[in-house]
Amino acid sequence: MKIAIASGKGGTGKTTLSTNLADLCAERKDFPGIILADMDVEEPNSGLFIQREVQKEIIRNKMIPQWDKDLCSNCGVCDSICRFNSLLKLGKTILVMPELCHSCYACSELCPENALPMQMQKMGRQTIFNTDSFIFIESRLDVGQEQAVPLIAQSIEYIDSKYPKDFLVLLDSPPGSSCPVIEAAKNSDFVILVTEPTPFGLHDLKMAVNTMREIKKDFAVVINRFGIGNDAVIRYCSDEKIDIIAKLPDKREIAELYSKGKLVHRDVPEFGKELKKVAKYLKRLSDRRNNQ
Amino acid sequence: MKEVVVISGKGGTGKTSITASFAVIGRDNIVVGDCDVDADDMHLLLEPDYKSTEDFYSGYTAVIDQEKCTACGKCMDVCRFKAVDNKIGKFEINSADCEGCGYCCVICPEKAITMQDAYVGEVFISGIKTGTEMVHARLKAGADNSGKLVARVKKIAGEIAKKDGKDLILIDGSPGIGCPVISSLSGADFVILVTEPTPSGIHDLKRVFELIQKFKIRSGLIINKHDLNLELSAELKDFAKNEGIKVLAEIPYEPDFTKAMTEGFTVVEYNNKTLKKILTEAWAEAEKEIYKEVIK
Numbered sequence: 101m102k103i104a105i106a107s108g109k110g111g112t113g114k115t116t117l118s119t120n121l122a123d124l125c126a127e128r129k130d131f132p133g134i135i136l137a138d139m140d141v142e143e144p145n146s147g148l149f150i151q152r153e154v155q156k157e158i159i160r161n162k163m164i165p166q167w168d169k170d171l172c173s174n175c176g177v178c179d180s181i182c183r184f185n186s187l188l189k190l191g192k193t194i195l196v197m198p199e200l201c202h203s204c205y206a207c208s209e210l211c212p213e214n215a216l217p218m219q220m221q222k223m224g225r226q227t228i229f230n231t232d233s234f235i236f237i238e239s240r241l242d243v244g245q246e247q248a249v250p251l252i253a254q255s256i257e258y259i260d261s262k263y264p265k266d267f268l269v270l271l272d273s274p275p276g277s278s279c280p281v282i283e284a285a286k287n288s289d290f291v292i293l294v295t296e297p298t299p300f301g302l303h304d305l306k307m308a309v310n311t312m313r314e315i316k317k318d319f320a321v322v323i324n325r326f327g328i329g330n331d332a333v334i335r336y337c338s339d340e341k342i343d344i345i346a347k348l349p350d351k352r353e354i355a356e357l358y359s360k361g362k363l364v365h366r367d368v369p370e371f372g373k374e375l376k377k378v379a380k381y382l383k384r385l386s387d388r389r390n391n392q
Numbered sequence: 393m394k395e396v397v398v399i400s401g402k403g404g405t406g407k408t409s410i411t412a413s414f415a416v417i418g419r420d421n422i423v424v425g426d427c428d429v430d431a432d433d434m435h436l437l438l439e440p441d442y443k444s445t446e447d448f449y450s451g452y453t454a455v456i457d458q459e460k461c462t463a464c465g466k467c468m469d470v471c472r473f474k475a476v477d478n479k480i481g482k483f484e485i486n487s488a489d490c491e492g493c494g495y496c497c498v499i500c501p502e503k504a505i506t507m508q509d510a511y512v513g514e515v516f517i518s519g520i521k522t523g524t525e526m527v528h529a530r531l532k533a534g535a536d537n538s539g540k541l542v543a544r545v546k547k548i549a550g551e552i553a554k555k556d557g558k559d560l561i562l563i564d565g566s567p568g569i570g571c572p573v574i575s576s577l578s579g580a581d582f583v584i585l586v587t588e589p590t591p592s593g594i595h596d597l598k599r600v601f602e603l604i605q606k607f608k609i610r611s612g613l614i615i616n617k618h619d620l621n622l623e624l625s626a627e628l629k630d631f632a633k634n635e636g637i638k639v640l641a642e643i644p645y646e647p648d649f650t651k652a653m654t655e656g657f658t659v660v661e662y663n664n665k666t667l668k669k670i671l672t673e674a675w676a677e678a679e680k681e682i683y684k685e686v687i688k
Contacts, residue, residue, distance in 0.1 A: 108431050110567040111404010115592065142568035143401055143599060148591040183452060183494045183507070204472055204493030243602045246539070246571040275403045275567050276430040278531055278538040282488065298654055300408065304431040310533035315488050328647070329654045352645070359590040359621035 101131075101386050102256075102269040104139075104288035108304025110275035112294045113324035113348065114140070116358060117378070118272035119149040120365040124375055126233035130383040131268040134234035137259060139284045140274045141224060141241040141248045148361050152229035152236050158258070160239070161220035162250045164201045165208045167194040171215035178207035178216055187216075199246050224251045226258065235263075248280040256287045268382065277304075277311040285312065290385060291319035292345065292378070298329035302336060309340070322378060325350035345381045346374040393553055394581040394682050395546075395561045397427075401596030403567035406616040407586045409649055410671070411564040412437040413658040417675045418560065419522050425549035425563040426528035427542045427576040429513065434564055437658050440518030440526055448515050448529070450540035452492035452507040454485045460504035467496035467505060488534045512537045515544055517552070525552050539571035546576065560682070567596075569603050577604060582682045583611040584640065589624035597628070601635065611637050612681050614674060618642040638681050641674035643667070 105118045115138075122136035138146040165178075165187070172194060179189040186200035187207055198221055208216045223245045229236040239255040241248055252274075259269060271288060274280040285291050291312055295305040305321070312319045320343035323333060327350040337344050349370045357364050365372040398411045412434055415424045426434040454475070456467070461483055468476040468483065475489035476496065485496075487510075497505040513531040520526045527549040529541050549561050565576040577583070583604050587597040597613075604611055613632045618625045625642065632639050644666075652662035660668045 109403065109433070110431065111402060140568075142570045142573075143592075143596040145402070145592040145595060148595060181494065181498060183492055202491050202493055204491065204495050205470070206493055206495035206498065209470070210495075210498065241570070243569060243599055244606055246574050248568075248570045276538075277533065278430040278572075279536055280568075280570065282534060286488070298650055299436045299656070300431075300433045300653060303433055303436060307430060307531075307533070314534035328650045355617070355620055355645070358592075359588075359624060361591040 101389065102271060102288040103382060104271045104273045104285045104291045105294060106273040106281050106285060106291055106308060107275055107294040108277050108308035109295065109301055112296045112301060114275070114294050115145045115149070115272055116364065117294055117322060117324065117348070118270050119146050120363050120375055121378055122234050122270050123363055124365055124379050125268055125382070128379055130379065131266065131386070132264065133267040135237060135259065135263060135267055135269045136234055136272065137237040137239070137255065137269060138272045139239060139252050139255060140272055141239045141251045142274060144238050144240050146272045147229070147236065147238050149363060150231055150236055152231050154227060155230050156228040158226045159222055160224045160226055160251050160254050162223045163203045163218040164198045164221050165196055165216040166219045167196055168215045168217065171213045173213050175212060178211055181206050181210055203250065226255050248274060249283045252280060252283040256284070268386070277307040282311065282315060285317050286315050288317070289389065291317050292322055293319055294322050294324055295333055296325045296329065297323055297331065297333045299332070301329065302333050305333065306336070309342070320345050320381070322346050322348065324348045346377040348374050393559060393561070395563065395579060396582045396584060396682055397563040397565050397576050397580045398584045398586060399565035399573060399576070399600055400567060400586045401569065401600035402587065402592050405586045405588045405593060406649060408433045408564055409653055409659055410586055410614060410616070411562060413660045413671045414675050414678070415522055415562055416658045416660050417672055418562070420524045421558060422522070422524055422560045422562050423549050423553040423558050424520065424524070424526040425545050425561060426526065427545050427563050427572065428566045429529045429538050429541045429545070429572065430531045430566070432528055432530055434526065435528055436656065437653065438520040438522065438526055440516065440520050440528065442516050442518050444517045446515050448512045448541055448544055449509040450512050450537045451510045452494060453487045453490050453510045454492070454494070454496050454505050455508050456483055456485055457504045457506070458482070460502045462502055464501065466499050466501065470495045470499050491536065510536065512541050515541070515548065517548065524558070527552065539575035542572045542575040546579070569599055573603070577607050577609065580609050583609050584614060584678060585611055585637070586614045586616055587628060588617045589615060589621040589628055594624060594628060598631070610681065612640040612678055613637045614641045614643065615639065616643045617645040620645045638677065640677045641670050643670055
């Protein structure tokens with residue numbers, strides 16, 4: 101079962117929830133195996149909180165056309181087809197701009213002279229780590245690359261092909277409500293939206309909820325830093341009939357442990373108690389799915 | 393006219409609260425742009441009046457005309473984005489997956505597929521409580537092309553600043569280092585980096601700094617919640633010193649940030665003299681850096 105841990109607003113505690121939850125779930129043994137996969141490929145942070153050993157590193161490439169000037173007849177079909185302006189015909193030269201290319205293959209496959217073969221270009225890497233209790237996978241986009249989506253897609257495909265379906269896979273997802281988080285969410289069975297009980301948290305939660313509804317994905321909410329702000333998030337969830345799985349408390353002690361790169365759930369009992377609710381929720385979710 | 397972009401790499405470091413505070417301090421000399429288009433929060437602090445709205449379209453979505461479709465399946469074969477669904481023999485495009493490349497449209501033997509302009513979201517021009525204007529946007533749920541929407545917000549903000557003779561455009565950017573961030577950096581004169589002394593804060597700052605170096609833009613640093621971990625705060629200051637980044641402010645961990653936001657105020661309008669002083673001085677420092685003559 102794959103769970104995307106997402107949020108509209110950044111910095112609401114996705115990574116805190118993901119890392120602590122992976123650790124707790126591994127301890128509880130509700131699932132035959134646990135995988136924590138950091139899909140926040142622009143800024144992957146989960147690894148900073150986990151003791152880990154590299155098991156395997158995979159270079160991730162995207163495919164972009166490479167112009168072969170000897171084969172090119174200068175017909176201009178490629179330029180007229182490309183809707184991303186990543187190919188330009190300038191006199192007798194075809195200029196390819198890799199950062200704008202979406203790897204749709206249209207120019208390459210429709211070129212009558214086969215003068216635009218697709219070639220690999222590195223966009224990032226995916227690293228598989230062993231930890232004491234679970235498998236940790238980090239995907240990391242190279243700085244300067246614009247598109248997170250192809251790396252997220254390839255990374256999840258790899259997880260699907262390598263690990264049993266009854267493992268619990270937690271995807272620490274990118275913030276926001278646009279393409280990167282959609283890519284992580286649409287390939288998951290369920291989404292947990294982490295928010296904070298503030299006007300910013302509420303507004304960005306609504307954006308994320310609209311996106312999840314648009315892509316028809318089931319979701320529930322975890323409120324982090326409960327105690328700050330106001331009760332507007334709770335009222336919104338109740339009006340919209342959205343499950344609130346847990347309310348993780350706001351404490352300076354938690355922020356300090358986080359600033360030291362430490363997990364929280366064992367040292368702060370109030371946090372541990374709420375986190376257990378999330379673990380149990382996922383177990384019930386998985387049982388329900390298995391009975392269907 | 394100068395364009396200043398506030399980014400952080402990591403989300404939740406206080407970027408928006410600080411940007412809105414600077415907008416209040418700088419008053420009517422500043423045109424504000426909210427380029428965090430899929431988590432646009434500036435409007436919650438700056439009281440926009442939404443005086444004008446435009447629908448923004450960018451890119452395309454494929455649509456299959458069922459009358460003409462013979463269900464040959466060629467569109468599905470060529471689509472690299474798995475955007476073509478075939479349910480009970482009927483081919484349909486899932487618009488959330490369609491990237492608008494148009495390959496299916498070109499390949500379809502029946503000419504049954506057309507490319508339609510994709511609706512990305514709304515762009516607003518608003519008067520705000522500082523007596524100036526803000527350009528902001530809202531990405532449609534599930535829409536692509538947030539980078540294009542960012543570019544549109546910046547373009548309008550630039551036009552307004554030029555027309556009204558304003559000296560400065562202040563942009564609130566997105567977290568991360570991907571396309572909306574890259575789009576917000578294009579053409580910028582100065583970047584204000586906001587971070588916190590945590591392992592994630594430092595890690596993400598270094599990546600976003602690597603990105604702005606590619607653009608050769610000068611930058612200043614604000615360390616928020618600096619007393620949360622003094623050791624890492626010192627590490628951040630060392631990093632800034634080595635890289636030639638001016639430290640504009642060190643702000644303490646302070647619940648009033650959230651309290652002010654909950655009541656719809658920026659921190660500098662709230663009854664916290666210490667924070668107001670720190671942020672006012674930070675903006676003065678930032679202005680010095682922004683207008684500094686750079687010897688090339």
